[in-house]
Amino acid sequence: MDSLKHSFYFLALILAFLLPTTSLQAHAPDQSYLYLNIYKDHINGRYELSMPDINRAVGASLTRPMSAASIEPYLEQLRAYILSRSSFTADQQYQIEFTDFEVVNLKEEEDFVRLNFTLAGLTDIPDELTIKYNLLFDVSPNHTGGLIQEHNWKAGILNNYAKLSAIFSKNETVQALDLTDGSVWQGFTALVKLGMWHIWIGLDHILFLVALILPSVVRRRPKELAEATGKKWEWVPVSDFKSAFFYILKIVTSFTVAHSITLALASLGVIELNSRLVESIIAFSIAVAAFHNIIPIFKAKEWVITFVFGLFHGFGFASVLGEKGLSGDYMAYSLLGFNVGVEIGQVLIVCAIFPLLYLIRKTRFYPHLIFWGSIFLILMALHWVIERAFDFNFKFFNIFKDIFGL
Secondary structure (H helix, E strand, C coil): CHHHHHHHHHHHHHHHHHCCCCCCCCCCCCEEEEEEEECCCCEEEEEEEEHHHHHHHHCCCCCCCCCHHHHHHHHHHHHHHHHHHEEEECCCEEEEEEEEEEEECCCCCCCEEEEEEEEECCCCCCCEEEEEECCCCCCCCCCEEEEEEEEEHHHCEECCCCCCCEEEECCECEEEEECCCCCHHHHHHHHHHHHHHHHHHCHHHHHHHHHHHHHHHEEECCHHHHHHHCCCCCEEECCCHHHHHHHHHHHHHHHHHHHHHHHHHHHCCCCCCCHHHHHHHHHHHHHHHHHHHHCCCCCCCHHHHHHHHHHHHHHHHHHHHHHCCCCCCCHHHHHHHHHHHHHHHHHHHHHHHHHHHHHHCCCCHHHHHHHHHHHHHHHHHHHHHHHHHHCCCCCCCHHHHHHCCC
C-alpha cells in the first residue's frame, strides 16, 4: 500500500503540472509588431504597439494601467498615423480597414494595444505582397517592426506568435512577402501535427483512453467461478495477446468513428453545442469509464461507453479547429489532417501503455491498479466536472504543490 500511495502522489504531481495555463506574449523593448492571417480568399491582421510607442507616435500622455477608455481619445489619430506610414500592395494597393481594438495589460511588461484590420478589395491571394512599414523610426531610430504570419494554412503556419517573417527598420521600411512558399501538403501535415499535439496535451482525452484500456488485459471472473469463490469482482488475466489486442482494437475503432462524426458535423456548423456543456461531459466520461471498471454498467459492451462519449470528445476536437480560425479555410483538408493526427496520437498513447499492462497483467498488483486507478480517475474527473460545469476555480491538486514546496 505504501508503494501505491507514493504512486498516487507522483501521478497527482504530474497532473498538477499538466493542468492548462494561459499566458500572454511579452513585447520586446523598442519593437512593434504586424501580425498577418492569410486565408484562402482574404487577409486580416493587427498592429501591436506598446504604450510608450503610442505616446511617441501621436504625442499622447498615456500612463499605466492603460485602458480602452484612456486610449479612445487618441484612437482615430493613431489609426491615421498607421495609415499614413504603412501599406499593402500587389497588383494594386489594398485598403487597410480597421475593425476593433484591444488593450492588453501585462504585469511586468509595458501595456500595449492591438489594432485589428482587414485588407479591403482582396479576393485572390497574390503570389507576393509588398509591405511598407514606417512606424516610429523617425522618433525612435533604434526601433524595429516585426512581421509575423500568425496564420497561413498553405505554409503550415497555425497560431504562430513568435517566428518572424521579416524585420523592418529605419533603413528597410519596404519588404516583399512571398506567399507562394507553401502547398496544400504543408497545410495538411501541419494539421496532422496539430491533431497529434492536441491529443497529447489533452489530459482529459488521455485519461478517458486510460480508463478504457486498464481492463483490456484482464477479464471479469466467470460467473460460476465467482459463485464458488465468493469473489464477485475478481479479475482473471487473459491467456493470449490476441484477445487483448482485439479488445483494444474495438475500443479505439469505436472512439475513432464517434469523434470523427461529431468533429465533421461541428466543424461544418451542422451541430453546435455549448462549450461548457461539452467540456463538462468530456470530464464526466472519464468518471463513467472508470466507474465501469469497478461496477460494470454495460457488461462486455465497453464500446457503448466509448462511442457515446466519443461523440462529445469530437465536439471538443472541433472547438480546437474553431480556435485556430480553420472554420472554412481548406476545411476538408483540415478535418482530414486533424483527424489523422488525433488517430496517430492516440495509437501512440495506446502503444506506449498497452504492452506494459500486458506484461504485468498476471501480478497480484494489477487488480489493485484497476481499482485504485479507477478511483483516482473518478476523483480527477469529478474535480473537472465541478470546475467546468459551475465555473468553480478549485485546483484539487494544489495541495500537492504546497506539500512539495513548488
